[in-house]
Amino acid sequence: MNISRRRKGMALCLVLAGSLVAPAVALSQAPPPPPGPPHGPPQPAVISVTGQGIAQVAPDMAVVSLSVTRLAETADAALAANNAAMREVMAALKADGIAERDIQTSDFSIYPHYSQQSSDSSNEPSPPKTTGYQVTNALTVKVRDLQKLGGLLDRSVKLGVNQGGQISFTNDDTKVPLTQARRRAVEDAVEKARTLAEAAGVKLGRIVSLEENADLPMPIRPAPMMRMAMAKEADSVPVSGGENTYTVNVFMRFELAP
Numbered sequence: 001m002n003i004s005r006r007r008k009g010m011a012l013c014l015v016l017a018g019s020l021v022a023p024a025v026a027l028s029q030a031p032p033p034p035p036g037p038p039h040g041p042p043q044p045a046v047i048s049v050t051g052q053g054i055a056q057v058a059p060d061m062a063v064v065s066l067s068v069t070r071l072a073e074t075a076d077a078a079l080a081a082n083n084a085a086m087r088e089v090m091a092a093l094k095a096d097g098i099a100e101r102d103i104q105t106s107d108f109s110i111y112p113h114y115s116q117q118s119s120d121s122s123n124e125p126s127p128p129k130t131t132g133y134q135v136t137n138a139l140t141v142k143v144r145d146l147q148k149l150g151g152l153l154d155r156s157v158k159l160g161v162n163q164g165g166q167i168s169f170t171n172d173d174t175k176v177p178l179t180q181a182r183r184r185a186v187e188d189a190v191e192k193a194r195t196l197a198e199a200a201g202v203k204l205g206r207i208v209s210l211e212e213n214a215d216l217p218m219p220i221r222p223a224p225m226m227r228m229a230m231a232k233e234a235d236s237v238p239v240s241g242g243e244n245t246y247t248v249n250v251f252m253r254f255e256l257a258p
Helices: 002-028 075-095 146-159 175-200
Strands: 046-057 061-072 103-115 129-143 163-170 204-213 244-256
Touching: 046 175, 061 075, 061 103, 061 146, 075 103, 075 129, 075 146, 129 146, 175 204, 175 244
Parallel strands: none
Antiparallel strands: 046 244, 061 129, 061 163, 103 129, 204 244
């Protein structure tokens, strides 16, 4: 009698344990719930435009390259001749009112000159022979009084300058033209954004971003300088500064008003 009751109790325990484990297994195999809607408010619509501003002003300074080149049979002789000519040129520049800070050595070089020897009976070329040396000394000069530029070039040639690079006309203070160009670039961008918004039947909101993309200002037409050896017969070197153009580009993004 007791054994039968014990067996019935054990069977009842097994049934209850199975009923408790089954829901847990079923829950672990259920698929995950679908993702909910994205968090945060919707992003407002925007209008993106670019604007360009240009300012043109007359230059008030010129940057000139002047070079003295001398040839001689030996390097010492070429260097001595070059040094003598360059001293006279620099003295003349200072006498014309060019400050020491506006005269800068930009290049100095010594090169041997070779001649190709005729080949021998074996038809193999002979090694080249040194026939002389070339010494070049170059200056970069800032001329702040443009009225003196033509006469300065003329005197430099007569004192020994026989090569030149170019003349670049620029402005000593670029803040004023760049400020004008920036204002005009922003005005251009705002006008474009208003036109687009009006055409689309919407209203502009606040400015979201404003970026500037501007290179360093450069003269629009750098005047190439003739080789100085060709200008020795001229009484004066005619120069014309023209105008410099400063350009600023901006990128603006506007929200649309709700």
